[in-house]
Amino acid sequence: MVTQRPPGARSIDQILTAARARLVRLTPHEAxxxxxxxxxxxxxxxxxxxxxxxxxxxSAVIERNHLEWRLDPASSARLPWVTGYDHRxxxxxxxxxxxxxxxxxxxxxxxxxxxxxxxxxxxxTAAGLPAASGGAGTVTLAPGAxxx
Numbered sequence: 353m354v355t356q357r358p359p360g361a362r363s364i365d366q367i368l369t370a371a372r373a374r375l376v377r378l379t380p381h382e383a384x385x386x387x388x389x390x391x392x393x394x395x396x397x398x399x400x401x402x403x404x405x406x407x408x409x410x411s412a413v414i415e416r417n418h419l420e421w422r423l424d425p426a427s428s429a430r431l432p433w434v435t436g437y438d439h440r441x442x443x444x445x446x447x448x449x450x451x452x453x454x455x456x457x458x459x460x461x462x463x464x465x466x467x468x469x470x471x472x473x474x475x476x477t478a479a480g481l482p483a484a485s486g487g488a489g490t491v492t493l494a495p496g497a498x499x500x
Contacts, residue, residue, distance in 0.1 A: 367453070368449065368452055368453065371452045371455070375455055375456065375459075375468060377468055377470045378442060378467055378468070378469055380471065380476045380478075380479040380481055381479060381481070383442050383469050383476070386440060387442070391440035391441070392411075392439060392440065392442065393410065393444060394411065394414050394419070394442065394443045394444070395408065395412065395413045395444055396415060396416040396443055396445050396450065397415075397446055397473065398415060398416075399499060402500035404486060405446070405474075405477075406473070406483045406485055406488075407484050407488065407490060407500060408444070408473065408476060408481075408482065408483055408484075409482050409483070409488075409490035409491070410490065411444075411491050411492075412431075412491070413491050413493045414431075414494040414497060415494075415496065415498070416445075416450065416454060417496075418495075418496045419443075419454055420458070422494050423439075423441065423461070424461045425437055425461075425462075425463075437462045437463055437464065439463060439465065439466075440466075441455075441458060441463055441466045442466075442469055443458070443466065443467070444468060444469035444476070445468075446472050447472040447473075447474055448468060448469060448472040449472075451468035451469060451472060452468050454468070455467050487499060
């Protein structure tokens with residue numbers, strides 16, 4: 353069993369720090385304002401978390417394992433509204449860790465305005481912003497996303 357980190361490998365903390373260094377992350381209130389101006393909130397949490405904790409009305413649910421395929425404008429599996437590289441995509445997860453990695457991956461695809469929500473869904477609800485019960489039907493499910 354290999355117990356030492358292989359040469360060139362990074363810890364998850366290093367990977368997260370590098371991802372966040374590339375992003376202009378948004379507070380919940382900033383994200384709310386950007387959605388009013390055409391930004392798209394993308395919920396990457398699994399169905400069980402959405403069912404237990406709730407959803408942000410109007411968000412698009414694209415589970416993490418489908419994200420790049422659904423949002424890459426060059427992918428045959430992209431969503432119909434993904435027509436170019438200038439979309440303002442604001443990714444969120446439960447607490448704002450996985451979403452940072454996901455937003456950096458979207459930037460790698462050329463979606464240069466992709467970012468994430470600081471503190472994730474928990475911070476959004478703590479800020480008193482609109483939320484709904486899981487499964488309330490207030491979100492758009494991308495193909496492959498399970499309902500809450």
